[in-house]
Amino acid sequence: MKTKNSETITVGGGCFWCIEAIFNEINGVEKVTSGYTGGTVPGIPTYREVCSGKTGHAEVIMATFNPDIISYEDLLVIFMTGHNPTTLDRQGADVGNQYRSVIYYHNEKQKEIATEVVKQLAPYYEDKIVTEISPAETFFAAEDYHQNYYKNNQSQGYCSVMITPKLDKIRKMHADKLKPVSM
Structure with a gap:
């Protein structure tokens, strides 16, 4: 459900299934779509092409969020x-x-915030942060079977080994930013 006050965030940090699963748990995030952006090859990229590493595209998520509930800055810190x-x-x-x-x-406001968040978080990491900050480019939604991947495949090996531990970490670190749990 997109509200009148929705904004968009696009980020990539490894497999889009992981980032999508995290963003789906954040209060104020309205919709998350896994996809591809940042490539140099013409046409609509496929998962297989992007996985080859030859298209220049990154696996990303694009999410709409309500800034009255969660700020862009908070989403970047979670990311x-x-x-x-x-x-x-x-x-x-x-x-x-x-x-x-x-x-x-x-x-430009998002660029300023992103630059500041990376700068503020840098002292918390032993190694240098290498996160790119780039202008948004054309976004291509990934194939349907990639959407809500974790939700639909939690018992799959990759999900239980890679995504569940990341979610557990986020749930502990950012408990106050999670969607309310419905019983």
């Missing part, structure tokens, strides 16, 4: 603590430029 922003073109076993850590800003 930056939900993956390792110090590894170039890599998150765990996922290696290649399609898994780069990147913030795609949609306006």
Whole structure:
């Protein structure tokens, strides 16, 4: 449900399934779509093409959120603590430029906030943050089977080994930012 006051955030930090699962739990996030952006190859990229690392696209999520509930800055802090922003073109076993850590800003205010968040978080990491901050480019939604992947495949090996621990970490670190649990 998109509200009148919705804004957009586009970020990538490894496999989009992980980032999508995190953003789906954040209060104020209205919709999350996994997809691809930042590539140099013409046409609509496919998962297979992006995974080859030859298109230049990053696996990202694009989310709409209500800034009256959650700020862009808070979303970036959650994003930056939900993956390792110090590894170039890599998150765990996922290696290649399609898994780069990147913030795609949609306006100058987002660029300023992103730059400031990275600067503020830098002292908390032993290694240098390598997260790109780049202007938003054309976004291509990933194939349907990638949408809500964690929700639909929680018992799958990758989900239980890679995504569940990230969610557990986010749930502890950012408990006050999560959607209310319905019983």
